[in-house]
Structure formats: C-alpha cells, structure tokens
Amino acid sequence: MNPLLRRLRQDLFATPADSLLSIALLAILASGSTAFLHWAFSRAQWAVIQANSTLFALGRYPIEQQWRLWLLTALLAAAAGIGWGMLRSHPRTDRSGRLWPANDRIAALLLLLSLALPWALGLALPIQLRWWALSGLLLLLRWLAGRFGPGLPPALKRLLPLGLPLLYLIGMLLIGGGLGLAPVPPSEWGGLLLTLLQASFAILLCFPLGVLLALGRRSDLPLLRWGSVIYIEFIRGAPLITLLFLGQNMLGFLLPGGMAPERVWRAAWVLTLFAAAYLAEAVRSGLAAVPRGQVEAARSLGLSLPQAFSTVVLPQALRVALPSMVGQFISLLQDTTLLSLIGLMELLGTARTVMANPAFLGKNAEVYLTLAVLFWCCCAALGLGSRALERRLDPAAVVRSG
Amino acid sequence: MSQSTTSSSYSSAANPSPLMIEARGVEKWYPNGYHALRGVDLTVNRGEVVVIMGPSGSGKSTFIRTFNALEDFQKGQITVDGIPLSNDLRQIDAIRREVGMVFQQFNLFPHLSVLDNLTLAPVLVRKRPKAEVVEQARALLKRVGIAEQADKYPGQLSGGQQQRVAIARALCMEPRILLFDEPTSALDPEMVREVLEVMQNLAADDITMVVVTHEVKFARQVADRVVLMAEGDVVEVAEPEQFFTNPRQERSRRFLDQIL
Structure with missing residues (x-):
C-alpha cells in the first residue's frame, strides 16, 4: 500500500470510532472553510481595506512627512534582520542560514508574504516596490548577521543591544519631529503606528518598573515592601478601562494647568503603570525560582547584595520569567484596543471611523478580520522572538550544539 | 571545653595572632525558637585543618555558616582573622x-561558564584586571584537574567536576580560610574520591580549612584536629588518632559506634 495512504489510515481511521470522528470533523472543516473562502473571494468587498490602507497604517499623519516613517520602517527592518540573524546563529553557528532562505520555513513564509501581500492589497507600484525592498533588506541583514555576527569581537556584540534604546529615540524623533524636522503632534498619529507606539512604549518602560516592584515586594524594608504590595494588588484588582478613564480625567486635576501630558502620552503612561504591576508578578515568580544557595554562594564570594542580584539572581530569574513576561507583552499589545474607548485613533479607533463612513457601510466583517490578522502577525512575531531569545539564554542549548 | 594546642608556624603580617577563628559562647536561636547553637567554643589555628563531625541536626553546618555571616547568632563572640x-x-x-x-549543593552559577564562575568575584569584588584573573583561574582549574572544561557550563559537568569547580571558584578569591559544608554529601560514591583528593592536596598548603564531613578516612588522614558536635554544642576536640581509637567522651563513643 502507498505509505501516505497507510499513514492516513493509521492516523485517521484506525478504529471505527476514530473513523466516525475523523469523518465528522473533516465534514465540519470542509463546510466551514468553503463557506469562508466563498465569502472571502466572492461576497467580501476588500475595497474598504484598499481605500483606507494608509489610514489603517498611519492615521492622519501628514502625507508630506511620510518619508520619515518609511525611513523608520527601514531602520526597524534592518534591526529586526540583524537581531534575528544573531539570535538564530547563537549558539548554533551552523544555523547561520543562506541568502535564499529556503532552509528556514519562517523566513521563506515571510518572503512569500511580503511579495504577495502588497500585490494582493493592490497597492500602487512604487509602494509595492518599497515593501519588497524592505523585506529584501531584512533578509539580507539576517543572512549577513548570521554569517559574520558570531565572529564579531565580544565587546562589540555586548554593545549591540544598546542599539535598541537608541533606535527608539531615533524613532520618536522621526515620528514626532524636532531637531530640524517639522513637528507632527501626537493627535495626528494613528492606526497601526499609534498601536505599536503605545505598546512598545509601555513594554520598554514597564520592564524596569516591574523589576523594581518585584524587588520591592521582596525587600526587607517594610515601607518599600508594603508600598509595592499595595500598588501591585490595587492595579491588578482594577480593570484597565477604568484606569484609562481615571488617567485621562485625574492627571488633568492633579497637575497644574498645561503640565498634564498630551492625552496620547497620558494613555501611554497608564498602560505602562498597568503593565508594570503584572510584570512584577512574573518577575517575582522568576525570583522565587532561583535557589537560595545562589545568593549565599555570591555573598560568600564577597559580592555585595546589589552585585549578587544584578550578576547572579536577576539573569537567572528573568530567564525563568521570560515566557510569562512575553505573555504579558502580548496581552498588553491587545489591550491597546481599549484606547479606542477613550477616543484615541489607534487601529480599532481608526477602524470604527472607517466603518462609520457611509461609503463603507456594512463592511464590518472585512475590517475586523483585517484587524485580527494584523494583531495576530504582531503577536506571532513577539512569540517567535521570545522563543529565539529563550534558546539564546539557555545554557543547556549549548550542550545540544556541542 | 574545647581547647587544643596544635599549631602551625605560618603567620601573616596583618594578623600575627596564631588564632584564625575564635568562637566564644556562640548561641543561636532560629526565629521559630529552636536553640540551634548552645554556647559553642572553638578555636582554629592558622594553617590548621579542622574536621567537624556529628549527627545531623547537631548544628555543625549552622556553626560554620556563622563564620562568614551566612547565619547570624544572638550571643557570644566570633573573631575571624582578627576581625570581630x-x-x-x-x-x-x-x-x-x-x-x-x-x-x-555546589551552588555554581548555572548561567555562567565555568571560567566566568571563577572570575566573577575577583574582578567584581577585588577589582583585579580580567586578563590576570583569567590566567589564574585557568591555573586553578588545572590544579583541580578540569582545565579542559573551562568553557563549558556547570550543567554539562558531573557532580564531582562541579564540586571541584566550586573549590577552584573559592580559591580564586585567594581566601585565608576555606569552609567546607558537607562537600561530598550530594555526590555519587564514585565521585567522592576525586573531590577528597583535591581537598587533601589543598590541606598541604598554608590555607586554614574547616570541614564539616562524614568522611572518616579523610578526617583520619588530613585533619589536624577532629571536633564532635551534638545537640548544638561541641562534645569533644581531639587529634584524629585519639578521637577514632580512644575517644574521651561517652557521646563520642556512641557516635563512632554508629558510623564506623
């Protein structure tokens, strides 16, 4: 018998009950997917996405300044390519990849998507070309970093992560203006740009805050300990949406006139403070997983308590906490949709204005599906990155690669 | 109760006293009220190797952990190398x-390579130049017989190798006193010997060693004095030959009957 047939028979039709279940599930799958494909290709009208693609991407960002965002996207693609290549090749130097990523399913899929998607969306040819150039840049740098990254001097490799905060500052400058660039006020940022900006701001800042809170909760100083506990438990006990409304209203009262930050920044700070409480709990579980003997060994070698924490305890704790921290980051990214309820034009807010436009009435399914896919892509990228980082930080991985 | 006169000719300029560790009437209660140390007296001379034995729960680990302040105590005095x-x-x-x-349990740092385990403290605490410390660390790893494992991670080594790394790590700080808290109790039997050989080799040096262990053979061959602790106090201090063949105390005899 054909091996494929035998395999199918083993997996799906081993017993009468298995066969019955398989047939039922296959029938449900088939009817569901044909209905979906039929809808997607004949009933759905994707013009609503094509016509508003710039709005979904950037909101009302001025057209004549959009080159700044293209430049930023190119920088991000370059950073992603370098980071990806470095993470992939360590500790497995044999996995440096080829220029043509046929040996790597994820990269090949990305290449395929980046070729097909701009075309499928019917974007103007110059814009299609730009997207293709960007994914080419990403894959080229990924290959270069994988090929030559492991051979770089260690001192240079240690400096590389410092590029990320630098990139963030350059990004904020490009988006908001300053230093000779025309200012673009936050009220004009929108769409995916605002979503990613809010999420990345909160992720970057909640990390140090969360670590400090987690350490505070374990501190011997009662004031610090109780302060941290009260903060963490209060934030975790309150729904984010109430905190967002509270932030919009209260900061205005608390700070003297004109001092309260712009509403976009108010929301970003509330998200940050919210996420920090959850992150603190993730870090705390990581700290609890580091055996007591580690501190004792560090202390008996003469390390001070701060030295013992920063060089021995925290690196191990963060590695343990990494999966749950990334889980927090992913839900934080999704929580940014709540910002539409306080009137910010991030992805969901933009989508609501588009759907309210009489020209696109009744196109909700197309819009929501697009949002879901966009969010899924961002979260999948976060998840992949975190797994690569986990492998990179796992001493046992070095064992396997010999 | 615990005074002996074995001494060594080695002395340092900083602390001319022959006493390296001096404990007087040390008492410790755990927070739950348990009276772990009940007025322990012990002196350790410079360059001496003292082995502490005793049944589990006798307070021997707690006692040596007070020497570097991993455990606190409520009454008494401890002076280490002249510093109270x-x-x-x-x-x-x-x-x-x-x-x-x-x-x-070795307590190596699992996220650092063997070499980094050794160099971390000398570079961070003693502020010595990294290159010099790396050289010293490699020499120490060679001395404990695992020079070729320098770039591996602790999780890749056997228990005996890990414990030898831990000894090298402690030596890399160039301490004057080395405390061993049951260094072979967590090892598979076939790995005990390689660790004891390293310790025996060390004992020939000037370094002062206090070893909590159940290894009778090691105590007999290497110790200058053997201390028996029971119920949170020192029962007997004697030279090994006398302790193992003709102990003065009835409690020592009972202990030896159980382990020999």
Whole structure:
C-alpha cells in the first residue's frame, strides 16, 4: 500500500470510532472553510481595506512627512534582520542560514508574504516596490548577521543591544519631529503606528518598573515592601478601562494647568503603570525560582547584595520569567484596543471611523478580520522572538550544539 | 571545653595572632525558637585543618555558616582573622573576602561558564584586571584537574567536576580560610574520591580549612584536629588518632559506634 495512504489510515481511521470522528470533523472543516473562502473571494468587498490602507497604517499623519516613517520602517527592518540573524546563529553557528532562505520555513513564509501581500492589497507600484525592498533588506541583514555576527569581537556584540534604546529615540524623533524636522503632534498619529507606539512604549518602560516592584515586594524594608504590595494588588484588582478613564480625567486635576501630558502620552503612561504591576508578578515568580544557595554562594564570594542580584539572581530569574513576561507583552499589545474607548485613533479607533463612513457601510466583517490578522502577525512575531531569545539564554542549548 | 594546642608556624603580617577563628559562647536561636547553637567554643589555628563531625541536626553546618555571616547568632563572640563579627556590614564584607566557602549543593552559577564562575568575584569584588584573573583561574582549574572544561557550563559537568569547580571558584578569591559544608554529601560514591583528593592536596598548603564531613578516612588522614558536635554544642576536640581509637567522651563513643 502507498505509505501516505497507510499513514492516513493509521492516523485517521484506525478504529471505527476514530473513523466516525475523523469523518465528522473533516465534514465540519470542509463546510466551514468553503463557506469562508466563498465569502472571502466572492461576497467580501476588500475595497474598504484598499481605500483606507494608509489610514489603517498611519492615521492622519501628514502625507508630506511620510518619508520619515518609511525611513523608520527601514531602520526597524534592518534591526529586526540583524537581531534575528544573531539570535538564530547563537549558539548554533551552523544555523547561520543562506541568502535564499529556503532552509528556514519562517523566513521563506515571510518572503512569500511580503511579495504577495502588497500585490494582493493592490497597492500602487512604487509602494509595492518599497515593501519588497524592505523585506529584501531584512533578509539580507539576517543572512549577513548570521554569517559574520558570531565572529564579531565580544565587546562589540555586548554593545549591540544598546542599539535598541537608541533606535527608539531615533524613532520618536522621526515620528514626532524636532531637531530640524517639522513637528507632527501626537493627535495626528494613528492606526497601526499609534498601536505599536503605545505598546512598545509601555513594554520598554514597564520592564524596569516591574523589576523594581518585584524587588520591592521582596525587600526587607517594610515601607518599600508594603508600598509595592499595595500598588501591585490595587492595579491588578482594577480593570484597565477604568484606569484609562481615571488617567485621562485625574492627571488633568492633579497637575497644574498645561503640565498634564498630551492625552496620547497620558494613555501611554497608564498602560505602562498597568503593565508594570503584572510584570512584577512574573518577575517575582522568576525570583522565587532561583535557589537560595545562589545568593549565599555570591555573598560568600564577597559580592555585595546589589552585585549578587544584578550578576547572579536577576539573569537567572528573568530567564525563568521570560515566557510569562512575553505573555504579558502580548496581552498588553491587545489591550491597546481599549484606547479606542477613550477616543484615541489607534487601529480599532481608526477602524470604527472607517466603518462609520457611509461609503463603507456594512463592511464590518472585512475590517475586523483585517484587524485580527494584523494583531495576530504582531503577536506571532513577539512569540517567535521570545522563543529565539529563550534558546539564546539557555545554557543547556549549548550542550545540544556541542 | 574545647581547647587544643596544635599549631602551625605560618603567620601573616596583618594578623600575627596564631588564632584564625575564635568562637566564644556562640548561641543561636532560629526565629521559630529552636536553640540551634548552645554556647559553642572553638578555636582554629592558622594553617590548621579542622574536621567537624556529628549527627545531623547537631548544628555543625549552622556553626560554620556563622563564620562568614551566612547565619547570624544572638550571643557570644566570633573573631575571624582578627576581625570581630558584628552587624557592621563593612566588616562582614571584609571577612567574606577572606573566607571562602564550598557548599553541599555546589551552588555554581548555572548561567555562567565555568571560567566566568571563577572570575566573577575577583574582578567584581577585588577589582583585579580580567586578563590576570583569567590566567589564574585557568591555573586553578588545572590544579583541580578540569582545565579542559573551562568553557563549558556547570550543567554539562558531573557532580564531582562541579564540586571541584566550586573549590577552584573559592580559591580564586585567594581566601585565608576555606569552609567546607558537607562537600561530598550530594555526590555519587564514585565521585567522592576525586573531590577528597583535591581537598587533601589543598590541606598541604598554608590555607586554614574547616570541614564539616562524614568522611572518616579523610578526617583520619588530613585533619589536624577532629571536633564532635551534638545537640548544638561541641562534645569533644581531639587529634584524629585519639578521637577514632580512644575517644574521651561517652557521646563520642556512641557516635563512632554508629558510623564506623
């Protein structure tokens, strides 16, 4: 018998009950997917996405300044390519990849998507070309970093992560203006740009805050300990949406006139403070997983308590906490949709204005599906990155690669 | 109760006294009220190897952990290399720099390579140049017989190798006193010997060693004095030959009957 047939028979039709279940599930799958494909290709009208693609991407960002965002996207693609290549090749130097990523399913899929998607969306040819150039840049740098990254001097490799905060500052400058660039006020940022900006701001800042809170909760100083506990438990006990409304209203009262930050920044700070409480709990579980003997060994070698924490305890704790921290980051990214309820034009807010436009009435399914896919892509990228980082930080991985 | 006169000719300029560790009437209660140390007296001379034996729960681990302030105590005095142990953090740090410790569970840093385990403290605490410390670390790894494992991670080594790394790590700080807290109790039997050989080799040096262990053979061959602890106090201090063949105390006899 054909091996494929035998395999199918083993997996799906081993017993009468298995066969019955398989047939039922296959029938449900088939009817569901044909209905979906039929809808997607004949009933759905994707013009609503094509016509508003710039709005979904950037909101009302001025057209004549959009080159700044293209430049930023190119920088991000370059950073992603370098980071990806470095993470992939360590500790497995044999996995440096080829220029043509046929040996790597994820990269090949990305290449395929980046070729097909701009075309499928019917974007103007110059814009299609730009997207293709960007994914080419990403894959080229990924290959270069994988090929030559492991051979770089260690001192240079240690400096590389410092590029990320630098990139963030350059990004904020490009988006908001300053230093000779025309200012673009936050009220004009929108769409995916605002979503990613809010999420990345909160992720970057909640990390140090969360670590400090987690350490505070374990501190011997009662004031610090109780302060941290009260903060963490209060934030975790309150729904984010109430905190967002509270932030919009209260900061205005608390700070003297004109001092309260712009509403976009108010929301970003509330998200940050919210996420920090959850992150603190993730870090705390990581700290609890580091055996007591580690501190004792560090202390008996003469390390001070701060030295013992920063060089021995925290690196191990963060590695343990990494999966749950990334889980927090992913839900934080999704929580940014709540910002539409306080009137910010991030992805969901933009989508609501588009759907309210009489020209696109009744196109909700197309819009929501697009949002879901966009969010899924961002979260999948976060998840992949975190797994690569986990492998990179796992001493046992070095064992396997010999 | 615990005074003996075996001494060594080695002495340092900083602390001319022949006493390296002097404990007087040390008492410790755990927070739950358990009276773990009940007025322990012990002196350790410079360059001496003292082995502490005793049944589990006798307070021997707790006692040596007070020497580098991993455990606090409520009554009595401990002086280590001329520095009195107090709540003064600077003095505790000064003592910890001079006192190395090897633990039952090795307590190597799993996220650092073997070499980094050794160089971390000398570079961070003693502020010595990294290149010089790396050279010393490689020499120490060679001395404990695992030079070729320098770039591996602790998780890739056997228990015996890990414990030898832990000894090298303690030595890399160039301590004057080395404390061993049951260094072979967590090892598979076939790995005990390689660790004991390293310790025996060390004992020939000038370094002062206090070893909590159940290894009778090691105590017989290497110790200058053997201390028996029971119920939180020192029962007997004697030279090994006398302790193992003709102990003075009835409690020692009972202990030896159980382990020999």
